Amino acid sequence: MKIAYRSDIGRIRLVNEDRAWAEQQDSGLVIAIVADGMGGHQAGDVASQLAVDTFRDSLQGKTAVLSLDERKMLIRQTILQANEVIYDMASRNDQYHNMGTTVVAALIQADNGVIGHIGDSRAYMWRDGELTRLTEDHTLVNELAKSGQISPEEAANHPRKNVLTRALGTDAQVEVDVRGISWAEGDLLLLCSDGLSNMVTDEQLRETLQSNELDLDGKADRLVQLALQAGGDDNITVVLLHHADDTEQER
Template sequence: MDHVFLSDRGKVRQHNEDSVGVFENKAGILAIVADGMGGHLAGDVASQMTISTFKSLWEDEPAINGPSDAEDWLLKKVAEVNEAVYEHSLSHPECQGMGTTIVTALVTNTFATIGHIGDSRCYLLNNSGFNQITQDHSLVNELVKSGQISKEDAEYHPRKNVLLRALGTEQNVEIDLKTIEMEDHDVLLLCSDGLSNKVSDDILEKELSTSDDLAKTGQYLVQLANDNGGEDNISLILLKKTAHELGEDSC
């Protein structure tokens, strides 16, 4: 599984509150983008805690024997990470109210289990085209789903950044999970809204479809987001299933 990850402060923000990580073990790959939020750098703390805690949990080499194992693992570990971030915010006044979005992919040689909380996204490019796998947990997305506003109106809605769900802000949190098959040359894109708000789906599809160099593609997409304003931190992970992979448990 080829992969690349990037995180950029953008052109406006003074600090980068995004954190990213890609971790490998015998079970496969765990990839995570976390977009932190909170005053006085607390967003940094929330996103970094999330990434570092997941890294430690993944290093325990869980046995992932199928999609149900992957979904169970993510469900349980998200609860643990949420509790850790929430308890830290309670015991450190400067971190009160902090939290983070997450989008994660647990990838084996045959499938990927996608989990997300908030408005960080996962896209899949495969033989069927380019599709957004996740649905934002945001106020504007609920308004779109209910037919109150159009998708185009959502792009400029004054409450566009209002989240309905985030990790670490409450004692309990719900994660949405979806498992998909992974075939040769399939590409997963995980990103914070600093990318998806600034680069259209059409451009994302074009760049992922026409380049075989993940590193160059990732760098170009970050540059595009900056060229289009770069008001937010920009983070992404690209994962591509390669034809030379062997064995059911390898990645």
């Protein structure tokens, strides 16, 4: 397994409200998460940090080999635990009122994995020359597009495309989308905040991920640079997981 992740404040924002973490446990379990915070007075970075900290603390040291169904249950429970932590802090502190965060996370083991997500941070799979998006945005614009009220072109340029219909920590109860994935030699999993996916086209993603001239670290750097070159309107965070024989982690 190779792991690379990058986070950049972008060209517009004064604070980086994105947080990420990725690690391969001694048991072989690979854990990764990206969270994109929201909320005034720097509450967004508090929410995203709480999400990552809760996720990491809950899962570090997991030594047992888990079945796919057990990992689905685990990722859902862990994300819901993070929801409780964020919602509780927001309820008890006026400066954190209504803070929240997106989350996209992965638990991978052996030949399969699970993805859990809330919001518009995304997961993509690069496999055998094909790019597949694994998550569906929980946004107002996506709901309008799904119902046929606006076209895909209108959705891409809609002024309210960042309005979330679901977020972590803003409500006492939240629904987590969880799906299983297969995981084969050569596969590459991308987790990212919308600061990447809103700025970089699918074609640019494909060109970067299939490049033989870049190692995994270079691909993460290239993706961030492409988002910056496109305007860098938001914080940009990228986590790349590559199914390879050797283990390597780069920050």
